[in-house]
Amino acid sequence: MNENTTPLTDAVATTASDDAPHRVRAIINPATGEVIRTVADSTIVEVDEAVRAARAAFASGPWPRMPRSERARCLLRFADAIEAHTEALFQLETRNNGRPITETRAQLSRVPEWFRYNAGLLATQRDAVLPGDGPYLTYQRRSPLGVCGIITPFNHPLLILARSLSAALATGNTVVVKPSEMTPLTTLALVDILREAGLPEGVVRVVTGGREVGERLTGHPDIAKITLTGGTEAGRAAAVATAARFARVTAELGGKTPIVVFDDIDPRVAAEGAAFAAFVAAGQSCVAGSRFLVQRRVYDDFVEALSARATAIRIGDPVRPETQLGPLISDVQRDKVLRLITAGVEEGVRVAAGGGVPDLPAELASGYYVQPTVLADATMSMTVAREEIFGPVA
Missing domain, CATH: 3.40.605.10 (Aldehyde Dehydrogenase; Chain A, domain 1)
Incomplete structure (x- = not known):
């Protein structure tokens, strides 16, 4: 101990x-x-x-x-x-x-x-x-x-x-x-x-x-x-x-928070807010922005900008001030998130960023980390669009 x-x-x-x-x-x-x-x-x-x-x-x-x-x-x-x-x-x-x-x-x-x-x-x-009314005191x-x-x-x-x-x-x-x-x-x-x-x-x-x-x-x-x-x-x-x-x-209780992105905003600006919503607390929050409904005209640019932002996030030891994304709470939760990502791929989503376990220093190799992940081209019938993933997955 x-x-x-x-x-x-x-x-x-x-x-x-x-x-x-x-x-x-x-x-x-x-x-x-x-x-x-x-x-x-x-x-x-x-x-x-x-x-x-x-x-x-x-x-x-x-x-x-x-x-x-x-x-x-x-x-x-x-x-x-x-x-x-x-x-x-x-x-x-x-x-x-x-x-x-x-x-x-x-x-x-x-x-x-x-x-x-x-x-x-x-x-x-x-x-x-x-x-x-009347001689009463309420x-x-x-x-x-x-x-x-x-x-x-x-x-x-x-x-x-x-x-x-x-x-x-x-x-x-x-x-x-x-x-x-x-x-x-x-x-x-x-x-x-x-x-x-x-x-x-x-x-x-x-x-x-x-x-x-x-x-x-x-x-x-x-x-x-x-x-x-x-x-x-x-x-x-x-x-x-x-x-x-x-x-x-x-x-x-839990949820599956939707965020709507319209085409009257710069998709790069939207991606900054989206990255915070999706990846703060490693996505382990009932108010995490876990799914994004994006107007078609800016869809590709938004996915590209969010993927670039996700890839740039600094993963590491959470006690270090430069760390932006820490681990999931347990090996059980990490494995559940990875299984949901795999299920999404099998159902036809495109992994635009992340999707796996990061390469970290030896002292963190036994930690419960998952890369910030962006899954694109999902439909509302897919498991990843319907289930609360509770991990760093948008």
Whole structure:
């Protein structure tokens, strides 16, 4: 195991009893294929314990009962604490999910803003008195739901967590978080930062692991709301599980984002924007510009310009500031993307750029890289035009 870890990586997801069986999961640096550290998957018993602790903190702890102004001050203190650790968080998240450090830094520098924004909303009285007929007073009052479950993805683990967590905490909820089993490290680090900054015991718990852990959390009778970012099937399963007890669910799922290019724009200018849309985060984003519908008069020029831009992208170690494209999250995802490219070729697409694995230095040879790829002459009946590839493929 790589011992070059920052203190932020030493957070522990769960506290297990000595006789509890655990499966230990290796957390991989996708740029090199090396193990960063290991994390024990939570057992079902530990998921129940985490929910029970969060429920107790909601029922009798200080957090939901704090005056709004005091809870707002706590959120501002959390924001300052996170900001003080941002450089270590940048490095840790880049090592864990492979996103280039320049992208990670731009994204995670916004995390404290979510806590400050929700602190501002909390400090502003937003309850309303509503007009009505007769001698009645109708008013709107905002109150916490209870224990909320937050399930986060591998591609933007800390930003998506902060967006939901800051809102849930501001309102007085307690929370159980399940990060992606591939990228739990910055979640564990963030919760440690919050605790050091004064977050009361039990208000936020983390459970680690895969599908079984997520299913138990979404189906747990004491979870009042689930917020999930992930694939379509995961969202459907969460909706069914929460519907059985009329719990609330907010799901941000996948897509196949189309971008339309008309002939009244310089195709070279369009290609610059298209390259960012298609290849940022190595295409591993639900809002990635994965397919382009181009007016015929500029089609050939656009394909040529986008292909040239894709070929010029600097692929490499994501911790280096000059790197523009990092690896995919896992060997499984890399192989899936390569299979989809092959399927596209078999169905008749033309590979205008990329299409394979880049030639990289020996220290990156075991990483999960795919070249920025442009597939031209696709039709809407083809697999590559219909399936979300979730890789650097336009």
